[in-house]
Amino acid sequence: MVNIRPLDPSASPLDYFGSELRRKREEAGLTQKELGAIVFCTGSLIGQIETTLKVPTREFAERVDAALMTDGFFSRLVGLVLRSQLPTWFQPFAEMEAKAAYISTYQAQMIYGLLQTEAYASAVLATGVPDKIDELLAARMERQRILVREQPPLTWVVLDEAALHRPIGSHEVMRDQLAHLLRLREHKSVRIQVLPFEAGEHASLIGSFSSLRFDDHPDLIYTEDLISGHMTANPDTVREAAFRYAHLQASALSVEDSAALITRVMEERYGHTGPDERAVA
DSSP: OOOOOOOOTTSOHHHHHHHHHHHHHHHTTOOHHHHHHHTTSOHHHHHHHHTTSSOOOHHHHHHHHHHHTOTTHHHHHHHHHHHTTSOTTTHHHHHHHTTOSEEEEEESSSOOGGGOOHHHHHHHHTTTOGGGHHHHHHHHHHHGGGGGSSSOOEEEEEEEHHHHHSOOSBHHHHHHHHHHHHHGGGOTTEEEEEEOGGGOSOTTTTOOEEEEEOSSSOOEEEEEOSSOEEEEOOHHHHHHHHHHHHHHHHHSOOHHHHHHHHHHHHHHHHSSSOTTSBOOO
């Protein structure tokens, strides 16, 4: 007799997804193998998702909705599932980021998460918890969906020039990442400025920070330390961050000159290396 693992749908969004997938599949009179054939995966994968051993992707959720005629149920649920895969300390920020009307951020070391390509993000995440890379990568890519919704937040990013030169992954990864930043110029709600090395000392030598503004909520400031993140709506902190960000923007290159610098770094630093060769500092 097959030992069917019991599920507690209230345990987590992932458990709820798995239990509903099993329930809807059984209501449709399909085996795991039969459903897998319809959505172009193995029956084993269906079983692993039903028992929370694997995290569903958005593509999987959309195919299951079509196969089981569930009117977008799994597509709506998968966002919550993927967000739950983010580090616990980061989830509150991700939830507020998704609600923000205006995001402004200064990034001293790397490209902002909302602007990362999948390959760049994978290389970044590989420095942390290698056994959860697939789940964390899917969650990071899911975060970026706020930029393509009907009313995306205005997102203003100041990147330290160091983020352009810091080799993350291969030369090909960096080339594609910088090309992605240039493509984002066509996105009406995204603006990117580069703080050049020539700016010297500046208003945020202490490190990166992000500010979130809302239509109906106090502004929030977010910072990270070595192992966790911190949000605050303290008016003094919000005011100080706004003051520092204004100085950073004033010291940064214009959006047009920033694009020219990104292009130059992409071509000169990452333009002549084969795709399998690692970047070196």
